[in-house]
Amino acid sequence: MAAFEELAGHINTLLQSEGRSTVSVPKVALGFIQVANESTCRPIRTLTEKHVNAKEISFERILHMRYEKTDCVLMCTGKKGDKLENFKSSFMESYQREFGFTIPDRTIIIDDIRVRGIARRYLLKNKQVLEKADSNPTVKTVVKCWFEEGELDTSVYDSLDLHLGDQIEGPSIIIDKNWLVFNKDADVISISGPFLIKPRIRDPD
Incomplete structure (x- = not known):
């Protein structure tokens, strides 16, 4: 945290010298995450564009x-x-x-x-069968996450607690032992299968 505070100080000094608005420490951290996401997406995109295995x-x-x-x-x-x-x-x-x-x-x-x-791309056969939801999904905890809009309360869900048909509103995080879904927008995620999560834009009020 101290390193980010120091970095934010240097950035704000430069911004003030140019007559621009200063930034907060969380916003500096968010910038690092955005760059990391872009850096991660590039090699993934390269892999998806590669030729498939000859056996497939x-x-x-x-x-x-x-x-x-x-x-x-x-x-x-x-x-x-x-x-x-x-x-x-x-x-x-x-x-x-x-x-x-x-x-x-x-x-x-x-x-x-x-x-x-x-x-063909063969997916792993999944042995987990989701039961249909008969109640609202269980929230494990609520944490503070920093978004471009500022700091927001974010619900955290365990994938093992989810059921077929569960509707999860954003901002939210779904955690599994093999993956993580981060829904930063105010959209609704619909659980339609063990590995299939469909985002749905929330209807306007």
Whole structure:
């Protein structure tokens, strides 16, 4: 705290020499947090833009097929493999489903071939099942937090105490053993799953 007070003194001396308003110690600390947040976001953004793991990439072959002397093209995949017979079976099933009949003695034409690349991100399977809320969420404690608007009372919640459908108004903090959610705005957070928290803008009074 003493270091921040000293730093705030130097900053205020400079601001006063320029005829500008001084800043408080909490506001100086908030500036450090804002810079830290920006510095943290940059490498995270870089990681998210990286190529996915090769094991998470799959390729799907797609044939655009039709009967000879017809112009109805169906997009078909080889559901059981990439052999031509699999694509033919897929085409016959799709044609039967679409039109109610097939033309067994008619030649099947392949108009074009496509390859679709699919990259997947697999999430961890979660064993925790949230019960539905039947009362207001429990507030662990209320602390003072400094915001751009000034010092505000901030409710602190434990993620283990939350239930499906809980509505948490900001400013608030949700603490878990693996993560932390800091809602600095006067919005409502809706708990819709163990790892899914949806912010909702509070309706104007």
